[in-house]
Amino acid sequence: MAIKLNFEIRQVEANERPLIAAFLEAQWGSVQMVSRGRIHLADELPAFIALWDDQMIGLVTYQIDGDECEIVSLDSLMVRIGVGGALIQAVVQQAAYHCCKRVWLITSNDNLSALGFYQRRDFRLVAVYQGAIDASREIKPSIPLIGMDNIPIHDEIELEQWLYPET
Numbered sequence: 001m002a003i004k005l006n007f008e009i010r011q012v013e014a015n016e017r018p019l020i021a022a023f024l025e026a027q028w029g030s031v032q033m034v035s036r037g038r039i040h041l042a043d044e045l046p047a048f049i050a051l052w053d054d055q056m057i058g059l060v061t062y063q064i065d066g067d068e069c070e071i072v073s074l075d076s077l078m079v080r081i082g083v084g085g086a087l088i089q090a091v092v093q094q095a096a097y098h099c100c101k102r103v104w105l106i107t108s109n110d111n112l113s114a115l116g117f118y119q120r121r122d123f124r125l126v127a128v129y130q131g132a133i134d135a136s137r138e139i140k141p142s143i144p145l146i147g148m149d150n151i152p153i154h155d156e157i158e159l160e161q162w163l164y165p166e167t
């Protein structure tokens, strides 16, 4: 049965950066996100938040680089009511507004639910970067060795959504 809760999605404002940092620390243990060997300070990136009853219940951070947009982090605290999907939609719309051709992201090999979540939202698998997270762990030692469903975390998986026909 579908649950209908009214939450709001909006861009993060400059004075909310400490709140964003605290949220990321709570979810990921750090504001640092490593993807493709690059360190992002996610609390400084453009972001959308989801609010319900003035409580922050979700966050997506992203980085637009030329005609590509990377989703750097995505978190929902009230799952299965549409928050994650709405945050992704907000980034895709923003990427289209900035004439990006592609929205892409990295997830870890243990995150089977995210792989399903993104593929059900028009993202396609691009590549597996074997051992990339083992390498990232050298930069960010707080990355756990064991992840969801007791799966050892080793590899980055790239997914993408093309906003215009691939050229």
Ligand SMILES: CC(C)(COP(=O)(O)OP(=O)(O)OC[C@H]1O[C@@H](n2cnc3c(N)ncnc32)[C@H](O)[C@@H]1OP(=O)(O)O)[C@@H](O)C(=O)NCCC(=O)NCCS
Binding pocket: 001, 002, 003, 004, 005, 073, 074, 075, 076, 077, 078, 079, 080, 081, 082, 083, 084, 085, 086, 105, 106, 107, 111, 113, 114, 116, 117, 120
């Ligand atoms: C992955 C994640 C962001 C999904 O967030 P979410 O808020 O649950 O996402 P949604 O509610 O939009 O969608 C989740 C499911 O709930 C269902 N759903 C959405 N609204 C619903 C509603 N009103 N009633 C019932 N079910 C609903 C959706 O159909 C969806 O299922 P589907 O993927 O089979 O389509 C969340 O699980 C999360 O934060 N995970 C941990 C961090 C993470 O893995 N991030 C991504 C790695 S990059």
